[in-house]
Amino acid sequence: MKRRIQLLVIPLAVLMGCSRNPDGPANSNSSPLPALTDEARSAALQRGKAIxxxxxxxxSSNLQSAIQQGGVSNALPFCSLAASPLTAGMAGKHGVTLRRITHKARNPAGKADAIELGILQQFRDALVATPTNPPPxxxxxLTAGTATFFAPIVLNNELCLKCHGEPGKDIQPENVAVIQRLYPQDEATGFKLGELRGAWRIDFPRATLSSGP
Ligand code: HEC
Incomplete structure (x- = not known):
């Protein structure tokens, strides 16, 4: 019950506080979440970027070989089958929770929650301010015992448009049909080069972030 209350309180604090201070809720007296140590923060940053x-x-390499083997119409179902297990395999290898989150989802599993939407908005604002320089x-x-890493995913390659650009223009009509069949609720089209496509979210158990003896 206590935990439920924490979770309700934190999102607002994060949304309001994060543009100046990503640690917002930890610094307010009403939040029982302990602040991240500098050591945990920099370890999460370094490991997060690498993962x-x-x-x-x-x-990318799986996507490119699927395109080489049978074009975009082959790569679409391939991505659909392979993206989640490949990502889950990486998470297992590194002992973390790993997701791609987005404000415009293709796979509904990637739909951002309220806190994540706040982070994505922050990245989008930063990208509008300095388009050639993706936000750090x-x-x-966000939760006790965890450090959460977010990194922007910017759509910065023409190839991405073949499946996430404008239907009928960047995306061939036959591929629009494949997308509709695989993802009837798809929202992940209409993107332009340089726009934010989503973000990586990696949750590290805090115990794994401090240096051992
Ligand atoms: C061949 C088509 C294709 C191409 C090219 C492609 N994607 Fe995707 N993308 C997909 C599919 C299919 C999914 C859903 C995968 C799944 O079911 O998990 C997806 C999902 C994503 C997601 C996860 C969020 C969501 O909406 O499900 C991100 C982020 C993403 N793509 C970014 C990119 C970027 C960046 C590029 C260019 C480097 C790119 N994609 C190129 C087909 C493609």
């Missing part, structure tokens, strides 16, 4: 990059390379990752404490 996000490694997972991105894994997904954020580390914050």
């Amino acid at each position: 996000a990059m490694e997972t991105f390379s894994l997904l 990752p954020i580390v914050t404490n």
Whole structure:
């Protein structure tokens, strides 16, 4: 019950406080969440960047070989089957929870919750302010015992448009049909180059972030 209350209180505090201070809720007296130590924060930042990059390379290389083998119409069902297990495998390997979250989801599992939408909005605002310079990752404490890392995923490659751009223009009509069949609720089209597509979210158990003896 206590935990339920914490969870209700934190989102507001995060949404209001995060643009200046990602640690917002930890600093308010009403929040029982302990602040992250500098050590935990920088370990989460460093490991988060490495894991996000490694997972991105894994997904990209699989995507590219699927396109080479049978074009975009082959890569679509391939991504649909492979993206989640590949991401889950990475999470298991590193002992973390790993997700791609977004304000416009293709796979409904990636739909952002209220806190995540706040973070995504923060990334979008930063990207509008400095379009050529993607915003840096954020580390914050959303639940006790965990440090949460967010890094922006910017759509910065023409290839992405073939499945996330404008239907009928960037996305071939036959591929629009494949997307509709695989994802009847798809929201992940209409993106332009340079826009925020989503973010990586990685939750680290805090105990794994302090240096051992
Ligand atoms: C061949 C088509 C295709 C291409 C090209 C493609 N994607 Fe996707 N993308 C998908 C599919 C299919 C999914 C849903 C995967 C799933 O079911 O988990 C997806 C999901 C995502 C997600 C997870 C959030 C969500 O909405 O489900 C992100 C983030 C993403 N793509 C970013 C990119 C970026 C960035 C690029 C360019 C580097 C790219 N995609 C290129 C087909 C594609």
